[in-house]
Each structure stands twice: as C-alpha cells, then as structure tokens.
Amino acid sequence: MRTTKQLTGKATKFTKKSKRSSRWFLTPSFLGVFLFFVLPFFVVIYYSMVNNPIAHEFVFLDNFARVARNGAFQRAVRNTAVFSAISVPLAVVLSLLLAVVLNQRLPFHSQFRTAFLSPMMVPVASIVLIWQVLFHYNGAVNDIIVNMGGDKIDWLKSDKAIFVIVILFLWKNLGYNMIMFMAALGNLPTDLIEVAELESANRWQIFVHIKLRYMSSTILFVTIMSLISSFKVFREVYLLTEDHPVENIYLLQHFMNNMFGNLDYQKLSSAAIYMSLAMIVIIGVLFAIENHFGKDVEE
Amino acid sequence: MRKQKFLTKALAMVLASAMILSLAACGGKDGKDGENKPGVTTEAEQYGGKEFVYAASFMDVDYTGYLDNGHIKDNYYYFLGGDYNEATQIYTQTLYKMDLTAGKIAPEEAGLKTSAGINDTEAWFANNFAVLSDGSVVVQQRKSSMNGDELENWLVHIDADGNEISKKNITEDVKIEGVDYSYISAMIATKDDEIVLNDGQNKVWKFDKEGNLLATADIKGIQWIQSTGIVSDGTIVLTGWGEEGGQQACKVNFDTKSTEKWLDFTGDAEGLDIEEVLVGKNDQTYVRTADALFELNTETGATTEVLKWLDSDIASWDIRQVFCAEEDEFGVIMGDGYEDDAQYEVGILRKTAVADMPVKEIITLGTFSYSGGGSDSQKAIVNFNRKSDKYRVEVIPYMVEEGEDAWQKAVEAFNNDILAGTGPDVLDASNLNTERLTSKGLLVDLNEYLDKDPDVSRDDYFKSVLETNTSKEGTLYCIPNSxxxxxxxxxxxxxxxxxxxxxxxxxxxxxxxxxxxxxxxxxxxxxxxxxxxxxxxxxxxxxxxxxxxxxxxxxxxxxxxxxxxxxxxxxxxxxxxxxxxxxxxxxxxxxxxxxxxxxxxxxxxxxxxxxxxxxxxxxxxxxxxxxxxNGGYAINAAAKNKDACWEFVKSFISPDAYKASNTWQIPSLRSAFDxxxxxxxxxxxxxxxxxxxxxxxxxxxxxxxxxxxxxxxxxxxxxxxxxxxxxxxxxxxxxxxxxxxxxxxxxxxxxxxxxxxxxxxxxxxxxxxxxxxxx
Structure with missing residues (x-):
C-alpha cells in the first residue's frame, strides 16, 4: 500500500507530525547506541593515538607502527589468519555437506540432526574439560596412540595444537551452520529444479548451478558468522592454555587480552583497529563476491 | 528533504564533536576559588572530608624501660616496669603509677617491688595486676623454683603504700586438666572489686580480693582471647577468634559456668580484630582496633567509627592503652618499642572541627596493607605529619575486604586508579609490579632526587639495594627501608x-x-x-x-x-x-x-x-x-607535587627514621647499619x-x-x-x-x-x- 506522499508527492501534516514524534521515541535508543557503541569506538581511536593515559601526548600513528613491528602481534596475526583460513572453509563446506546429506531423509536423520546440534548447547567450560581429558599428554587420545604402537604427542603444547583447536572449532560450530544450510535448502524453488531435471541436468549440475547460486546469500552469511566465530575461539584456547600458549596457537585475542592485563591500552587499541580494518576488508570482499554470483538470483 | 539534510549534518557535527572532545585533555581539580592550582588542597579535602577529628597533643613520659600490663584508674595509669641490673644480675619489677593530668608525666612507685637474682632459690614474678576502688592493688604473681620446675600462681593484695594485706596460693584453683601450669594472660577488677582472670584459651576465674575462688566459667566457641574488658553494665567481655572463624565477642556467664555469644559487631568495625574494650565517662562503650576507635551500641552490636589513629598522628603499633579522659576526649599511652630503652608518651585527643585544623597540602599514600603499613611505615607517616607544617600524608588502604580474592580486587582497583590519573601520590612498593609500572613511565625515577638532594647521597646506601630497586630501563623506583x-x-x-x-x-x-x-x-x-x-x-x-x-x-x-x-x-x-x-x-x-x-x-x-x-x-x-x-615507597608519575612526595619518601630512609626505628633488620642506610x-x-x-x-x-x-x-x-x-x-x-x-x-x-x-x-x-x-x- 502506498503512502499519501507516494500518491500525491507531498507529505501531509499527519505524516510530518508522526515523523517528528517518532524521532523522540528513537532518541533513547539512539543515545544508548551512541554511548555504548559509537563513543567507545572513538575512545579507542583516541587511545590509539596518545602515548599513555596520563600524559595524553598525541603521537599520531606511532602506536600503530609499534604494534606492527611487535613480534607477538605479528605472530598472532599469522596464527589467526592460518586458523581462519583452515577452519572457516572447512566449517562451511563440511556443514553444507552435512546439510545435503541430512536433507535426503535418511533413517534417523532427526536424531543425527540433534546430535550435531547438541555441542552448541554445551557450555564452553565443559567442552574444554572434555578436550583436556582427551588431548592431555596422558589423555585418552594418547592412550589409543600408544596402544597402537605410536609415541605420545603433546597435543596442546606442540605444533599439533592447531589441529586440536580446529577440531574443537568444527565440533562446536558445524551444527549451527548445518541448520542454516538446511533451512536454505528447504527454501529452494522446486519448480526450477524440476525444470532442470526435465532438461536432463544431472545432480551435480543442479547442485552447482541452481542450488549453490540460490544459497549464495546463506553461504555468505555462514561464512561471515564462521569468520566471526573463528575469532571468538580465543575463549576455548584461553581456557585450555591460558594467557601465553605455545607459539602456533597464540591468537590475536590473546595479544589483546594480555595488553589489557598489562594496562597497555595503546597497543590494545591499535591492534583492535587493525583487526577492525581487516574485518571490514574481508567482509567487503565477501559481499562483492556474493553480489557477483548471487546477482541474477536476486533479480 | 531540507530538514533531513539538516538532521544528517547535525548528526555528523555531534559525532565529530565527540571525537574532538575526546582528543582534548581537559580536566583537573579545582581549587577552593575555582582555579586549577596543582598542589593546593581545600579544607573539604582534609581528613577525608570529615567534619571533626580528634586532634592530639603529646607529652613525653619521664621514663625509659620496660612497660607493660597497664590499667587506668581515676586519672592514674598503673603499669609494671622491669629493670635488669647487669652488675648484680638481679631483675627487679616495680609497680608504677603516673598522674595523667600532671603537666609533666613521671611515674612514681606504687608499692609493689619484686626482685629475682641468678643466685636465688626461688623467684617471684608479677604477671598481672588489677587496681581496686580504694587504690589498693591485687597482683597475680608466679612463683618459680630456681630450675623452673615448680611453678605456682599466687594472688597478693597490697595497699597503696606497698604493704601486703593478704596472699593466697591459687595454683590448685586455676589448674586445668592436662596442663602442668596455667599461665594467666589477663586480669581485671570489677566495680565490686572482684578479680577476674583468664588464661586466654580455656577458663575464666573469679576471685575476691583475698584470693578466694568465687566462680569459674569455661571459654567456649572462642579462642586466642585478644582482650578482656568490662562494659558499663558490668558484663565481662572477651574478644578473640571464633572457632568457626572470624572475630567473636563473648560474655562470661558465671551462673552457667560458660561464655556465651555476646554481640555480632556490625557497622564500621564489622570483621575487624578488637584489641580493647573500654568504657567512656558517660558509660558509653568503645572498642579499639588496629586502625580506629569505635563506639559500640551494646544492645544491637552496631559500631560507629569515632576516630582513626593516623588522623590523630598516632601509630597504632605503639599504643599500649587507651582511656576515656573526658566527654569527647581520649587518652593514649604509647611506647616506641619493647626494649629497655623504649621511649613513651601520652597523647590527649580532643574533638576538634576540621575547620579549626591547619590546612595542609595532602599527599595521598596508597597501601595494600589493612592498617596503613607495618610499624616503621606508620611511624614514618606519623613523624612526617607531626613535623611538617606544609604537608600531610593521608593513607588510602586498597585492601578493604577479606577473603580469597581480596588481594586481586585491591590490585585491580589500584591499577584502575593509576590509569585514570586518580591514583595515590605515593605508593607502597611492597606489592606492586614495579617493572610494569616503570616500563610505562608511571613511576618517578628517584635517581634525580638522590643526586640533587643535599641531605642524602647515593653512597649513603648499599649499592646492591639500589640495584635491586632499579628497573631494566634504569629507573630507580624506590629505596626500601631495609x-x-x-x-x-x-x-x-x-x-x-x-x-x-x-x-x-x-x-x-x-x-x-x-x-x-x-x-x-x-x-x-x-x-x-x-x-x-x-x-x-x-x-x-x-x-x-x-x-x-x-x-x-x-x-x-x-x-x-x-x-x-x-x-x-x-x-x-x-x-x-x-x-x-x-x-x-x-x-x-x-x-x-x-x-x-x-x-x-x-x-x-x-x-x-x-x-x-x-x-x-x-x-x-x-x-x-x-x-x-621489601617495602619502601615509590612516587606516582601523576603526583601533583613530586617534591613534597620526595620529602615524605626521604623521611622514611633518613638517619632520623632509623634512630626512631626499633627494627633489627638490615637498614639500607650504611651509617644506620654501622x-x-x-x-x-x-x-x-x-x-x-x-x-x-x-x-x-x-x-x-x-x-x-x-x-x-x-x-x-x-x-x-x-x-x-x-x-x-x-x-x-x-x-x-x-x-x-x-x-x-x-x-x-x-x-x-x-x-x-x-x-x-x-x-x-x-x-x-x-x-x-x-x-x-x-x-
């Protein structure tokens, strides 16, 4: 239904008044967002440009240069990038595969679905406890390896730690992504698929050219959510290995958390801004890709 | 459309202003007249903003030597003094009394004198005493054989001239099953001149002045008795550590032959160790802790702070006895140690409006200990405050709670204050992560003061001590006392x-x-x-x-x-x-x-x-x-008057500070060690x-x-x-x-x-x- 303005091109007194009063109703929310999101954002920028909170001397980009040169930050960025590069694609692909399989209406498919969803409901601390029991130097996994004739592996304190974290991440997040994909698969236009079948398209062609194209927005969403979750895996890593884990699982949030503990708010703020910029670029790229591949679907 | 554009521009202005405002380093304390003068303080900021304090005047006591186990009676302070003669190898105890209202306070003998020499076959030692309403004294004495095997407890009643009125062996009366000898830890006299003793752990006994046992009571639910007192209604009160933890106050009930829970202290003194219970001139009840004096409501247990010892320039470690002199007036007997050469003074504390006190510039001292620091720290604060006309040190204790995470909370609060620029001027360095603070430029480098000050020199202090307190960047952040x-x-x-x-x-x-x-x-x-x-x-x-x-x-x-x-x-x-x-x-x-x-x-x-x-x-x-x-003071880089802070820090490590100190720990000052x-x-x-x-x-x-x-x-x-x-x-x-x-x-x-x-x-x-x- 079109508004009066859309019909006549003019705003009536009533619409003008309702717009004015709606602004007043929006003001408390706006103030809240401003106070708790926008203003702190600018405070972070401020902290990143002064030398310390007592002297308040403006140093422009010196803190950014210092952080960029910092060995721990470089290591954290590298590790976070590697972790995200491994875990995010795996999370998307594996959850999509699971969704496709479970969409086939196999026997016990709803029980399987519940089983994959249940890790989401388990508190992080409990998950970490289980992982410690499994992957401790004297844990269950090493027991199995030793029984099979191998040597014990220090899973959490060696270069193998990254695999433990990837498995933990996938175990925790596959269920949620799978549900997203299952919902998207359920909303695909069946008439198009029928037409394609009639036109002798095989299942792979139907999957790639129709289903994936129609699911592009969901894939984008799942990818972004998985990317964000990959940054939040710090929680599990921190509980497993605390402030200063071995080098290859030292992530960006370890760096920022420790800077907070060291009261080095300048490095913390600068690192946070670097991370924000990186996220903006990555998400921007993802949106651009989705726009390209999903454009005709939206039309 | 135009309005929308205007609103968009207004929003952009607001956001930009937020950015610019946050870049500006505005702020700072206003002085009394609204001007921003660093270092100037206002009346309102004195003594933590209180309206009244108890200003002290001090009188030296003309006595050096051992002083312990005192009691106040009327305007006299009675105490047992001891003296060892090296030539004759005889240890003499004397009961003294001193008139607290006299212009010059000098003790006079009050009748009791005991002595024990190395060649004596038996020795009499006065442990405790109580002063009765007629001025006579009942003394609890320990009689021991030369080899210390046979120990007996006696009650001896003497008159004001020192003549013995009666003497009774109470060893069997105070015997405790399973214990060879009962050490009596406290003794008081009731208004009816009855004598109450306790051994600090097991039992309370009541005797008449002739030494006849009248009643006993078992101490239950409480241990390590810290104080024994009588409140205005005659209730005998013991304070100590409860068996389930925490401070407890019990009253003695001779009818049921047991102690009973008396009050749960609430209010300002809740959870604190009670060191003394005393009665005011108008039958108020007060309790003393390491930090302060509180008035106690004996019906509800509610306590209200009356005064803080540091506000009255008194180091609580030195307090031997507190008494109520007059309405709104207290007296304190203090001694600066327990050695033969200890010096004593009496302080009279009178309620005074803060407006009538001299306005001094405040130097805040942040400390993690509950009562402002150990003996030397308190002495340093008190001596500095008494001597300085311009400055006054006020303690900000960060450890205000008890419990497992109390320390962590204190550290967090401290760090937040330092970063917010509201941290104390001087910091107790004993529990700081000084490396971290110096690396961020949050502590002043004392090298500059050490090199420029004419009163102290680097060579006066042990080099390795200065090295220990120098950060890897070369900042000397504190000079400890020992x-x-x-x-x-x-x-x-x-x-x-x-x-x-x-x-x-x-x-x-x-x-x-x-x-x-x-x-x-x-x-x-x-x-x-x-x-x-x-x-x-x-x-x-x-x-x-x-x-x-x-x-x-x-x-x-x-x-x-x-x-x-x-x-x-x-x-x-x-x-x-x-x-x-x-x-x-x-x-x-x-x-x-x-x-x-x-x-x-x-x-x-x-x-x-x-x-x-x-x-x-x-x-x-x-x-x-x-x-x-361990210990020592660091100066906050954000302190407004660093020179004043240095004056205080210096006073802690000056030759005078070591002279006044009773510690035998190794002083950082070489001449003091010599x-x-x-x-x-x-x-x-x-x-x-x-x-x-x-x-x-x-x-x-x-x-x-x-x-x-x-x-x-x-x-x-x-x-x-x-x-x-x-x-x-x-x-x-x-x-x-x-x-x-x-x-x-x-x-x-x-x-x-x-x-x-x-x-x-x-x-x-x-x-x-x-x-x-x-x-």
Missing part, C-alpha cells in the same frame, strides 16, 4: 671453599651427594622456586626482549630440582639445623634479615667460619648471594659462682631440639657479613607470569611426562611470546 640477604650454605667438605658456583658445579655436587637430604623440607617445586627466584634473569635479556631457556644451564637447573623428593613429609617439629649438624643434610638456606641471623648460620655450622662456605645460589656471577627488599653493629658488638658479661667472667648471649634461637646462643659479633664476623652484602647481586624483580609458565611446564617434567629439553623448549616458546608482547 633488606634481607639470601644465600645457601654448606660444609666445606661438601661444597668446597669458594663462594659462588656455576650450575654445572652445583649439579656435580648434588649428584655426588645422592642419598643425602639435599635441603630441609624442600621438594622439587620448592627447589625450583628457590633456584629460579634468584636466577632466572640470566636466561632473559630484558633489553633486547629475548630469552634463552633452550640451553644446558636451564635444563641442568631443572634436573637439579628433579633430584629433590617429589613430596616432603609433614613435620610439625621445625628443625632445619638438625640435618646440617649431623651431616645428613647437604645445604642450608640462609635467610639473613639481620646480623644475628648471619651469626645463627655460623652457630649451626659449629660456630666456626673455617668449616662452612656461604656457597650461594647456582649461577654464573658473583658470590651467589642475593638481596631481597650504628646497629656498634650496639651489637658490645659484649655483656657476668661473673659466675667461681668468680670467672662469662659472656652473656645476646640472643637465643630454638630450632627443634637445638638451641643456639648468639653472642656479640667479632670484627671478623662483621667483615665477613659486610663482604657478603657488598658482593651480593641485587635480586631480580620477580615476574609472576614468567615464573608461572616455568612452574607449569616444569611440572610436566617432574611428573615424568617430558624430558627436561622438551619442557625447556615449551618454556622458551611461551616466555618468548610474553617478552615479545612487552617489547
């Missing part, structure tokens, strides 16, 4: 005769002595802590931010620690010397906070310096001894029954079954100790994160899960990350 020397000692035949050893040499010695107890009650983790605490800085290059734990020295240290037992048995009998004496223990950890403890170490090794070596902690430099400091040594080296002798001159031990230490007598040091002892101090290294600033990582990873090695090299590799990885963060 320090301790830590080292390891062993028999020469075991450890050699050279001071200092490398890690390889230490490992060889430990391997050679397998089967021996390496160190008393030391397991692997304690051994690692001991080895690393003084050593891990050799594996870290702080300047370059690198570490090297992947080397043989570190793995050797882990392996040395691994040679120690996994666990040590619980041993209630503390006897670290026994194993050294019979050569079954290899190393003795010598913790020397005074010259006497060096002499103790020597005494443990047979009192012969040629037979043992102060080998030190394994490492690559020096004699292996380390300096450990003065201490001069006193210590004076021998005391006596003539025995054969007419021969014998030296008197200055001190005795008991360890398990062994007793060590310490005699005045010789010049050789002094030279050896000074040499140890001068060549000791400053101890590194203990970094809990680094040590935590090492301890965690070493645990896996100690449990047999990893090799020392694997553990070292993980330690290297994790600590390098930590160092990189702090680059």
């Amino acid at each position: 320090f301790t020397v830590l080292t390891l000692a062993g028999w020469k035949e075991d450890v050699g005769d050279k001071q200092g050893w490398t890690v390889d040499e230490a490992k060889a010695v430990f391997e050679k002595n397998k089967g021996k107890d390496y160190m008393y009650m030391t397991d692997r983790r304690s051994a690692l802590s001991m080895l690393l605490f003084t050593n891990y800085d050799q594996f870290i290059n702080w300047k370059e931010g690198t570490c090297n734990f992947n080397n043989d020295d570190f793995t050797n240290l882990l392996e040395i620690a691994n040679m120690f037992p996994k666990e040590t048995p619980n041993n209630d009998d503390y006897d670290p010397a026994g194993g050294i004496i019979d050569h079954t223990t290899l190393i003795y950890e010598a913790y020397m906070s005074s010259m006497n403890e060096y002499l103790l170490t020597k005494a443990i090794f047979g009192d012969d310096a040629s037979k043992f070596t102060l080998i030190g902690f394994p490492g690559n430099e020096g004699n292996g001894a380390r300096i450990s400091t 003065a201490q040594l001069e006193k210590l080296m004076v021998p005391e002798t006596y003539v025995d029954e054969n007419g021969e001159e014998q030296q008197v031990a200055s001190l005795g230490y008991g360890m398990g079954n062994h007793t060590f007598e310490i005699f005045p040091p010789t010049q050789e002892d002094v030279d050896a100790f000074m040499d140890l101090i001068d060549n000791a290294r400053g101890s590194i600033n203990y970094d809990q994160f680094i040590y935590g990582i090492i301890e965690e990873e070493a645990g896996a090695f100690f449990d047999g899960g990893k090799s020392a090299q694997d553990a070292a590799a993980v330690i290297q990885s994790r600590i390098q990350t930590y160092l990189d963060e702090n680059d």
